[in-house]
Amino acid sequence: xxxxxxxxxxxxxPILLGLTLLIFVFTRLLPGDPAQTILGERAxxxxxxxxxxSLGLDLPLSEQYLRYMGGLLQGDLGxxxxxxxxxxxxxxxRFPATIELSLAAMFFAVTLGIPLGMFTAKRRGAWLxxxxxxxxxxxxxxxxFFLGLMLKWLFAIxxxxxxxxxxxxxxxxxxxxxxxxxxVDTLIAGDFEAFVDALRHLILPxxxxxxxxxxxxxxxxxxxxxxxxxxxxxxxxxAKGLPSGMVDGxxxxxxxxxxxxxxxxxxxxxxxxxxxxxETIFAWGGVGRxxxxxxxxxxxxxxxxxxxxxxxxFVIINLIVDVSYAFINPRIRHS
Amino acid sequence: MxxxxxxxxxxxxxxxxxxxxxxxxxEPSPTFLFGIALTPFSxxxxxxxxxxxxxxxxxxxxxxxxxQGGTGAFVLEDYVPAESATLSRNEDYHGEHPxxxxxxxxxxxxxPAARLQALQAGTIQGLDLxxxxxxxxxxxxxxxxxxxxxSYNTLYLGVNPTATEGSPLAEQAVRQAVSHAIDREGLxxxxxxxxxxxxxxxxxxxxxxxxxxxxxxxxxxxxxxxARTLLADAGYGPENPPVVNFWYPTEVTRPYMPxxxxxxxxxxTMLEEVGFQVTPGSAIWGTEYIPAxxxxxxxxxxxxxxxxFDDPSNWYGxxxxxxxxxxxxxxxxxxxxxxxxxxxxxxALDETERGAxxxxxxxxxxxxxxxxxxVHGDTGIALTDQVQNYVANPTGxxxxxDIWLSxx
Numbered sequence: 001x002x003x004x005x006x007x008x009x010x011x012x013x014p015i016l017l018g019l020t021l022l023i024f025v026f027t028r029l030l031p032g033d034p035a036q037t038i039l040g041e042r043a044x045x046x047x048x049x050x051x052x053x054s055l056g057l058d059l060p061l062s063e064q065y066l067r068y069m070g071g072l073l074q075g076d077l078g079x080x081x082x083x084x085x086x087x088x089x090x091x092x093x094r095f096p097a098t099i100e101l102s103l104a105a106m107f108f109a110v111t112l113g114i115p116l117g118m119f120t121a122k123r124r125g126a127w128l129x130x131x132x133x134x135x136x137x138x139x140x141x142x143x144x145f146f147l148g149l150m151l152k153w154l155f156a157i158x159x160x161x162x163x164x165x166x167x168x169x170x171x172x173x174x175x176x177x178x179x180x181x182x183x184v185d186t187l188i189a190g191d192f193e194a195f196v197d198a199l200r201h202l203i204l205p206x207x208x209x210x211x212x213x214x215x216x217x218x219x220x221x222x223x224x225x226x227x228x229x230x231x232x233x234x235x236x237x238x239a240k241g242l243p244s245g246m247v248d249g250x251x252x253x254x255x256x257x258x259x260x261x262x263x264x265x266x267x268x269x270x271x272x273x274x275x276x277x278x279e280t281i282f283a284w285g286g287v288g289r290x291x292x293x294x295x296x297x298x299x300x301x302x303x304x305x306x307x308x309x310x311x312x313x314f315v316i317i318n319l320i321v322d323v324s325y326a327f328i329n330p331r332i333r334h335s
Numbered sequence: 336m337x338x339x340x341x342x343x344x345x346x347x348x349x350x351x352x353x354x355x356x357x358x359x360x361x362e363p364s365p366t367f368l369f370g371i372a373l374t375p376f377s378x379x380x381x382x383x384x385x386x387x388x389x390x391x392x393x394x395x396x397x398x399x400x401x402x403q404g405g406t407g408a409f410v411l412e413d414y415v416p417a418e419s420a421t422l423s424r425n426e427d428y429h430g431e432h433p434x435x436x437x438x439x440x441x442x443x444x445x446x447p448a449a450r451l452q453a454l455q456a457g458t459i460q461g462l463d464l465x466x467x468x469x470x471x472x473x474x475x476x477x478x479x480x481x482x483x484x485x486s487y488n489t490l491y492l493g494v495n496p497t498a499t500e501g502s503p504l505a506e507q508a509v510r511q512a513v514s515h516a517i518d519r520e521g522l523x524x525x526x527x528x529x530x531x532x533x534x535x536x537x538x539x540x541x542x543x544x545x546x547x548x549x550x551x552x553x554x555x556x557x558x559x560x561x562a563r564t565l566l567a568d569a570g571y572g573p574e575n576p577p578v579v580n581f582w583y584p585t586e587v588t589r590p591y592m593p594x595x596x597x598x599x600x601x602x603x604t605m606l607e608e609v610g611f612q613v614t615p616g617s618a619i620w621g622t623e624y625i626p627a628x629x630x631x632x633x634x635x636x637x638x639x640x641x642x643x644f645d646d647p648s649n650w651y652g653x654x655x656x657x658x659x660x661x662x663x664x665x666x667x668x669x670x671x672x673x674x675x676x677x678x679x680x681x682x683a684l685d686e687t688e689r690g691a692x693x694x695x696x697x698x699x700x701x702x703x704x705x706x707x708x709x710v711h712g713d714t715g716i717a718l719t720d721q722v723q724n725y726v727a728n729p730t731g732x733x734x735x736x737d738i739w740l741s742x743x
Contacts, residue, residue, distance in 0.1 A: 032621070033622060033626065084398065094417065149448055149452070152449075152456070164453055164458050165444070165456075170440050171438075177415065280446045283453070296622075297621060
């Protein structure tokens with residue numbers, strides 16, 4: 001297992017090197033000029049040249065890339081062309097917001113998706129199973145943008161039981177940002193009311209973002225459980241007189257989980273890449289909107305470094321998923 | 336200000352006493368006081384500039400972190416990028432009284448629908464630049480108030496006679512037909528929620544110079560028949576329509592241009608109705624559209640202007656001023672006498688002379704139809720009923736000192 005993990009970590013180096021080159025080339029191929037974005041309607045050729053020189057964009061591409069890699073090796077991911085803020089600081093300030101939102105979404109997806117998948121698999125062909133299929137299809141099909149606006153209209157305006165946007169009520173709570181995880185920072189501040197408020201702010205965006213993963217997890221669980229239910233050892237367990245719940249938990253679900261874990265890992269990785277639409281609708285300051293704005297404004301530094309960091313995180317998550325297989329399936333652990 | 340070199344307008348700056356700054360200019364300037372009233376030219380604490388390494392743009396932290404050093408009615412207490420900016424009352428404010436509000440929290444909402452929902456949910460007490468389509472949700476609705484901010488902006492249709500070789504726009508009659516073809520009132524009703532006025536000239540009516548600059552200037556009313564007659568006189572007709580390309584920007588809204596695609600579709604229809612053959616085009620605002628428009632690559636294009644301060648030079652001078660004997664490429668509006676007229680107007684110090692001189696400039700530009708001015712778009716601030724004493728300003732520079740909340 002240790003060798004396996006080390007081997008995968010070593011593979012990271014060529015993967016990331018390749019990624020930096022790919023992302024660098026991609027950003028330079030985008031039409032448009034960052035200097036134009038910075039200067040806007042008041043740009044003149046002289047001002048554009050000055051701005052390009054100050055950003056190092058007048059250098060040959062190879063030199064720009066080497067400069068960027070040199071900075072990268074020293075842990076310097078550059079500064080935003082637009083805000084002049086340090087990219088790493090901005091990423092570290094925004095990424096916790098994305099993690100919180102992603103975890104909330106996956107919480108709904110897993111805690112509802114797996115039981116629902118199990119439930120419908122055991123009632124295969126019955127009307128409840130078909131209803132589950134329809135609901136999951138609606139969940140996959142409904143646009144997040146529309147769903148988010150509807151959830152807010154229903155639960156924050158018509159029946160105002162939940163907050164509509166943001167991460168915390170800024171009028172009632174002043175919470176020092178220590179980790180930038182709002183839920184954690186409220187606990188650090190020792191403010192339980194703020195902690196509850198931060199959790200309440202996660203509900204609507206988590207539901208909106210979690211609907212698609214929930215539907216996917218539910219359908220994968222259902223398919224996987226159906227396969228396992230037909231196995232001999234499941235029939236044997238029932239024949240031995242084991243309680244149904246014990247059979248489901250110890251024998252069925254555990255063996256059905258492998259593909260589900262893969263999907264959960266992939267979905268989490270995707271969500272951590274930033275949920276632009278959810279962040280926009282709920283005014284959630286995560287990395288999705290940050291990178292989208294960087295692409296539209298041709299902020300090369302943010303695009304390069306932001307995408308690189310997200311790619312790194314995605315690769316690490318996949319490694320964690322692969323390692324988790326060994327704990328779920330002893331055959332993999334011992335092989 | 337003419338840059339930082341020896342041509343700089345300012346010859347010296349001296350702190351005469353604790354509350355007085357004396358700025359000596361190299362020559363008289365009718366717009367200097369306007370200029371230093373703009374935010375970018377605020378007097379900044381030298382200590383702040385030094386502590387943020389302001390001389391080195393690549394390493395400076397100025398504007399990237401919370402640094403106290405201003406003298407306004409509020410101090411920046413906390414700033415979380417993409418989440419919030421929190422300001423608290425400055426108890427030592429030098430004005431008549433400190434602000435009534437304890438705190439002012441500014442939240443960014445990228446989506447207009449989300450912004451309106453935040454107001455309806457009570458998360459915010461006010462939102463600026465309400466989308467025209469959302470005005471009805473607050474105007475006259477219990478619990479809310481809609482404050483109209485009279486515009487200090489103008490949407491125009493750029494008309495470039497040299498963007499395409501052999502362009503029909505090279506003829507004055509064709510350019511006049513373009514302007515006559517457009518139903519400005521119709522655009523306001525359809526796209527501005529009724530908030531706006533037709534742009535007879537470039538300068539909005541909210542300008543103190545409007546009366547003097549607009550006097551006797553030719554105005555192009557909506558008159559499709561006149562447009563068709565002008566095209567016919569120029570030799571164009573159904574068998575030989577004037578062909579033009581017409582561009583609009585994407586990924587942007589502006590106070591003067593709330594729906595670029597919709598406006599483009601509407602104006603294209605108006606132009607086609609009088610006989611033009613229009614080839615549409617679109618490009619991303621900041622990275623493609625602006626440079627192409629400013630380089631004069633489009634026959635027709637949408638753009639606009641929100642005035643920085645109230646002087647005609649900020650309008651006509653910026654857009655039609657010559658550089659090294661050449662007119663702005665955006666319009667390629669090279670008319671005999673225009674450069675001299677602009678130079679004379681820009682240098683005029685006496686108010687009456689200045690108004691007359693800019694009137695001459697406006698007359699030349701309007702009769703030649705260097706562009707077709709379309710709409711002055713009003714903007715709206717939606718507030719809950721709690722908010723009291725909000726006073727809108729056409730420039731958007733509004734003080735929060737006298738605002739208070741009722742019912743608390």
